[in-house]
Amino acid sequence: MNRYIAPLVLGLSGIAILVWLGTWQIQRLEWKRGILDDIETTIAGDPQPLPRLIDPEAQRYQPVVLNGEIGSDTLAVLVSVKQRGAGWRLVSAFQTEDGRRILLDRGYVPVEQKDLPRYAGTVTVRGNLHWPDDRNSSTPDNDPAKNIWYARDIGPMAEALGTEPLLVITREMSPADKGVTPLPVDTGGIPNDHLQYAITWFSLAAVWLIMTGVWIWRLKTGKES
Template sequence: MKRIIAPLLFGLIGAAILVSLGTWQMQRLEWKRGILSKIESTISGDPIALPQLISPSEQEYMPVRLTGQIGDQALFVLVSAKRVGAGWRVISPMTTVEGRRILLDRGFTPVENKTAPPRAEQITLLGNLHWPDDRNSSTPENDVAKNTWFARDIAQMAELLDTEPLLVIAREIAPPDPGLTLLPVDTAGIPNDHLQYAITWFSLAVVWLLMTGALIWRRSKED
């Protein structure tokens, strides 16, 4: 009996730790689902006018409706779209009827089509405010000279295009932007891997208990 007490305690304590980690991940899963639900509700909410005071933490994904003109300039951000492949996000300045000049993410064009159709007419759009976090430790620096951007660095883009440091991602544009496919904001790019982590921890707990049981059985046979 003494030979199995130590592995039994070790097995039970280890399994309890693994189960607690799995339970914590399940709690994180519910927390993340709540956040994603709130973001989706914000994205699809009733649009408002462009806010005068900017607060990224409070206004992220806020829907806005704007009327104005798109400028002739365009910046091209290298991205990859599902089922399409590499291409460019097209960022242009937009001057609203109220006289504000902001950054507008007009959508996607294939990588071989590094052009942005000029828009002389007035347009109306529905979009969402966004402060993207595109850059990480492996993201190259933007090649401004060649107009090849690897991250939507709002401050740098705003300075270059002489706009407010404010980006709107288009969801609807009327009349539509010819040659461009809209890439509206959504929650698809926000990771939610907590269920997989929970399954991993719970599976490890089962394996731990099976190994403990095997060890105890072997020791019992040695007596």
């Protein structure tokens, strides 16, 4: 009987740890779903005035409706869009009715349309405030001289266009921004891999259980060398 103690202790301990890890990932899954639901609710909420005091954590995704004028200067940010391919996000200065100048992410155009003339004039914009995190350790430096940006770096962009460091992502524009496809904020880019992690841990627990059973069977039948 003593010879079964080691495989049972090792087996049950490993299974318990793996099941606990899987359960923890299920809990994390529910937590992340709650966060994503809150973000979706915020994105689709009632429009709020542009803030005077900026708080990115509290104001991220805040919906706004703005009347004003798009400027003629536009910055081009390299981007890749599913089912469309490489292209450019166009970011322009936008002056509101009360005289504030902010950044406006107008949306996507294909690579070859980067330097085409764009509408500049009076519009109504429905969108959301955002502080994007496009940059990582492998992101190249921007090249403002060639109007090639690799990330929406709000500070440098605001300096280049003479605006406040405040960015609105267009959801709808009236009149429509001809040739530009809006890329509104959503939760699609926020990872939620906890279900896959949970399946992995539970699968490993099942494998561990089988291996433990085989070990004990070999001991019982005398086939353990």
